[in-house]
Amino acid sequence: MPLRLLKYGLSRTYPISEDIPATPDLLPSYDVVIVGGGGHGLACAHHLSKYHGIRSVAVIEKGYLAGGNTARNTTTIRSNYITLEGIAFYKEAVELFETLSQELDFNVMFSQRGQLTLAHSEATLRSFHLRAEMGKHMGTRTEVVDQKTVQDLCPQLNLDHGGPLEIVGGLWHADGGTARHDAVAWGYAAQASRRGVEIHQRTEVTGFEVVGDRIQVVNTNRGRIACGQVLIATGGMNYDVALMAGVELPIRCYPLQAMVTQPLKPWLDTLVSSVSLHTYLVQSSRGEVVIGGGSDPYQLYSTRSTLDMKEHLAEGAVHLFPFLQGVRLLRQWAGITDMTPDYSPIMGASPVRNLWLDCGWGTWGFKATPVAGKRLAQTIAEGRVPDILKPFALERFETFRLLNEMGATAASH
Amino acid sequence: MKILTCPMNGDRNIDEFQSFGPVRAGLDPDRTADAEWARHLFRAENRKGVVIEWWRHVPSNYYFLAERDLVSNEIIRTFDSSDPQGRT
Numbered sequence: 421m422p423l424r425l426l427k428y429g430l431s432r433t434y435p436i437s438e439d440i441p442a443t444p445d446l447l448p449s450y451d452v453v454i455v456g457g458g459g460h461g462l463a464c465a466h467h468l469s470k471y472h473g474i475r476s477v478a479v480i481e482k483g484y485l486a487g488g489n490t491a492r493n494t495t496t497i498r499s500n501y502i503t504l505e506g507i508a509f510y511k512e513a514v515e516l517f518e519t520l521s522q523e524l525d526f527n528v529m530f531s532q533r534g535q536l537t538l539a540h541s542e543a544t545l546r547s548f549h550l551r552a553e554m555g556k557h558m559g560t561r562t563e564v565v566d567q568k569t570v571q572d573l574c575p576q577l578n579l580d581h582g583g584p585l586e587i588v589g590g591l592w593h594a595d596g597g598t599a600r601h602d603a604v605a606w607g608y609a610a611q612a613s614r615r616g617v618e619i620h621q622r623t624e625v626t627g628f629e630v631v632g633d634r635i636q637v638v639n640t641n642r643g644r645i646a647c648g649q650v651l652i653a654t655g656g657m658n659y660d661v662a663l664m665a666g667v668e669l670p671i672r673c674y675p676l677q678a679m680v681t682q683p684l685k686p687w688l689d690t691l692v693s694s695v696s697l698h699t700y701l702v703q704s705s706r707g708e709v710v711i712g713g714g715s716d717p718y719q720l721y722s723t724r725s726t727l728d729m730k731e732h733l734a735e736g737a738v739h740l741f742p743f744l745q746g747v748r749l750l751r752q753w754a755g756i757t758d759m760t761p762d763y764s765p766i767m768g769a770s771p772v773r774n775l776w777l778d779c780g781w782g783t784w785g786f787k788a789t790p791v792a793g794k795r796l797a798q799t800i801a802e803g804r805v806p807d808i809l810k811p812f813a814l815e816r817f818e819t820f821r822l823l824n825e826m827g828a829t830a831a832s833h
Numbered sequence: 834m835k836i837l838t839c840p841m842n843g844d845r846n847i848d849e850f851q852s853f854g855p856v857r858a859g860l861d862p863d864r865t866a867d868a869e870w871a872r873h874l875f876r877a878e879n880r881k882g883v884v885i886e887w888w889r890h891v892p893s894n895y896y897f898l899a900e901r902d903l904v905s906n907e908i909i910r911t912f913d914s915s916d917p918q919g920r921t
């Protein structure tokens with residue numbers, strides 16, 4: 421071995437950097453226990469330790485870091501929702517992604533290439549007008565475009581002139597984009613652990629000891645932990661974990677599937693999604709075409725994939741881009757998603773005083789990783805829910821103030 | 834391809850059916866408070882276990898019940914809603 425290389429290996433100027441330390445022993449207590457080491461839990465840990473001076477934080481993850489839905493999502497980032505409350509929240513989500521690589525000192529490969537949602541009917545186009553006007557009012561870049569502009573934005577598209585699925589226009593969202601999902605989680609984990617946050621992998625929360633209206637102890641398969649505050653951010657398991665504290669969430673679990681093709685040279689710039697075909701596509705920076713669609717048609721706690729869904733997604737993709745017909749599929753997978761009745765998340769307080777919720781992320785929560793982390797850290801640190809999160813409270817289901825985002829969510833997450 | 838046995842049409846591909854989710858007890862509209870309505874509407878059964886659900890065979894518009902495991906996806910049995918053996 422060249423000695424010059426060894427010199428660098430032993431140098432103090434260039435110490436070996438350890439991004440995420442090995443799982444330490446559990447301490448008897450922490451100020452904040454975050455259940456779930458996906459993007460959301462890690463983002464909250466980062467914000468607590470960096471901006472609120474709270475460093476006695478344990479992130480408890482039953483598997484490996486960010487191996488849940490953070491690892492399985494198709495990375496659509498956008499703010500073209502329907503409700504004012506939703507748009508305000510997701511607008512901040514997109515803005516935080518714009519500076520996230522700087523914030524984390526880690527390349528999250530955010531690529532703001534714009535998202536094009538296709539209309540195959542006048543009725544769909546009318547609903548796009550509503551979304552575009554709401555978006556403009558809230559200061560996002562969302563507009564309805566005609567057939568010609570659709571073709572200019574994505575020349576490879578099959579417009580199906582005169583056919584049953586003719587593309588009559590689209591919703592163009594210049595703010596939309598994608599980022600590397602793993603990098604987002606690793607970046608937050610590295611920052612948080614540098615500031616003293618402990619990340620406990622392969623540690624499963626098995627129950628809570630609730631005394632009066634507070635959780636006093638979090639039970640895990642590695643021992644008991646006393647806690648100040650607790651955050652639940654367990655993705656598909658949110659219903660089950662909240663129930664351990666006696667909180668019944670309005671959540672039903674459905675699998676959501678996706679798949680990728682073999683890598684191709686770069687040809688698809690924008691994110692493309694079709695409401696009628698329930699199919700959306702994005703080309704990753706590796707060249708693979710990521711293809712996703714709607715949820716499975718019935719409730720299930722399983723990450724199995726199905727041939728039915730693969731056929732359905734292939735049909736949609738090949739209709740939009742007929743030249744994909746000879747391309748091979750590389751992988752297919754699924755995640756368990758925690759679906760709420762109104763397709764909006766549940767964030768903020770719970771009936772248990774020191775238990776906070778970051779739940780109901782269903783098929784749409786990756787884009788919200790930075791904003792949910794930031795705003796829930798603020799909530800925990802100040803003991804009070806900030807205005808931007810208030811509409812997403814669990815109580816909205818008792819007061820019938822739902823935030824219906826189904827029309828902006830079901831076909832492209 | 835997953836097969837569902839329809840009590841009327843026999844073994845069919847599951848994509849011929851539509852799921853309507855777990856059965857819930859009906860409420861008396863004259864005696865139900867808002868909180869109970871909210872619970873009835875929004876908190877469906879989601880436990881990791883066996884549930885009884887409404888399904889419809891779409892081509893024949895026939896509604897029936899199925900007992901299914903939400904974890905293994907095993908369909909344990911299907912039966913007509915008037916079947917006295919059904920409601921347990």
Ligand SMILES: Cc1cc2nc3c(=O)[nH]c(=O)nc-3n(C[C@H](O)[C@H](O)[C@H](O)COP(=O)(O)OP(=O)(O)OC[C@H]3O[C@@H](n4cnc5c(N)ncnc54)[C@H](O)[C@@H]3O)c2cc1C
Binds near residue numbers: 459485495626677755
């Ligand atoms: C196929 C698919 C495509 C998607 N596409 C998009 C998209 O394009 N855009 C978008 O915005 N969103 C998308 N989503 C949704 C998005 O992936 C999720 O909403 C988001 O990743 C949730 O992040 P999280 O950190 O809350 O949960 P997760 O990443 O699921 O992390 C939760 C963690 O909690 C852990 N956990 C669970 N139970 C316990 C326990 N008892 N004790 C300790 N730890 C526990 C799990 O192991 C897991 O690692 C998609 C989802 C899927 C499945």
